[in-house]
Amino acid sequence: MVFNPLEKLFNSLKKTRESLSSGLNKLKGKEISAESIEELETVLLMADLGVVCTEDVINKLKKYGNKTNLLDVLHNELLEMITVKYKANVLETDYKASAILIVGVNGTGKTTSAAKLAAYYTNLGKSVMLIGADTYRAAAAEQLRQWSVVANIQFVSNESSGDPSAVLFDGLKSAQAKDIDISLIDTAGRLHTYKNLMAEIGKMHKVVTTKFPDFQLETLLTLDANLGQNSLSQAKKFHEQTSVDGIILTKMDGTAKGGIVFPIYRELGIPVKFIGMGETLDDLIEFNAEDYVQSLIG
Missing domain, CATH: 1.20.120.140 (SRP54, nucleotide-binding domain)
Structure with missing residues (x-):
């Protein structure tokens, strides 16, 4: 097919x-x-x-x-x-490599989105590594490992470490040594009210920008499309506390609230970069404004 x-x-x-x-x-x-x-x-x-x-x-x-x-x-x-100019994506960069942090609250599909993105970039001919930096949920690293096997993608984690920044550092060191194009980092689910966990994102940003200056850093926030306006509230609160470069809107196939894309752009100025639907690795597409509006209203 x-x-x-x-x-x-x-x-x-x-x-x-x-x-x-x-x-x-x-x-x-x-x-x-x-x-x-x-x-x-x-x-x-x-x-x-x-x-x-x-x-x-x-x-x-x-x-x-x-x-x-x-x-x-x-x-x-x-x-x-929803037709706006924004920061160039990782395929349009002068950087030697890219590190993409995937953040969001629990249940929004972060780990699955990381795996789908890995498959997406691999299909575009990029070398990819998955880094399991969720040190709080024991099943997260194993879930990501299983996805890496299915997609035949390199995977790095350290389940004995409780420090996600240390896991990130080791993962990017490995990616650097192997000349990997794109490293995708799965992080722990967190609410904006979890101050320590939000501070961790800042620490991880610092690891990339200070220790790996040759890497372009991008932070993508996963939002569950089923939550509609509640997703917008989540995005606002995340964006207030950390830099968010783009949105992965997940579970789009299960909702009648697909119009949430518009307030995300209008009120936050954050682009929706990918739309996720379904459970297979190819159930992720890059967002295209023209196609979206055409599919929405004809």
């Missing part, structure tokens, strides 16, 4: 699209009017765009003339909202 990322994205947004379709179908062919604007506002809120994003879209649509096709303009405005 040929891997088709657009088809995967379309399928993953099925529940969100279904929640939108009845409302949007009523608006097809309609011109902008007070009545159609009000109907659209309800539809967007139901898709979890949130109050701020919905108001932004509505205010922009009101500036168009009454003869304008509502859905055509909606498509363009939604696309503009």
Whole structure:
């Protein structure tokens, strides 16, 4: 079977699209009017765009003339909202190698996302190493080890160490010696209120920037798409306390709240870089704004 990322994205947004379709179908062919604007506002809120994003879209649509096709303009405005320039990804860098820290709360799919990313970059011809730096959850390192075997990817961890920064240091030393392109670091689940655990992320950042200056550092936050606006709150609190370069939005196939992408961009300015769905290694795609909006509203 040929891997088709657009088809995967379309399928993953099925529940969100279904929640939108009845409302949007009523608006097809309609011109902008007070009545159609009000109907659209309800539809967007139901898709979890949130109050701020919905108001932004509505205010922009009101500036168009009454003869304008509502859905055509909606498509363009939604696309503009999530088409932003941001830090180059690890494939567009002058650095010799890259270290990607994967952070987030428990249950958002950090370990699985690390494995999926490893497979993704391997398929692009990059040499990859998985580093198990979750020293709090005993099963995490073993889970990552099993994924590394399935994907035939190098794996480093130290289950006898309680210091994730030490594990990270040893892992990157190994990656450096083996001339690995991309190191993916699985970290412990943490809430923003866990001050010691949040401080650990800062310590790990420092390990990379001071001990491995040839490595580009990127921090990706995993968010469970099922949580909708609660995921936005998580992202805000993480971003306040540590540098987050991008989002991996997980479990997209199980939610009708796929509109959460828009407030993440609008309120945080953090790009969604990957979308995860399903349980297999290839159930991860790089985020593409045009494909996303097209799959969402057609």
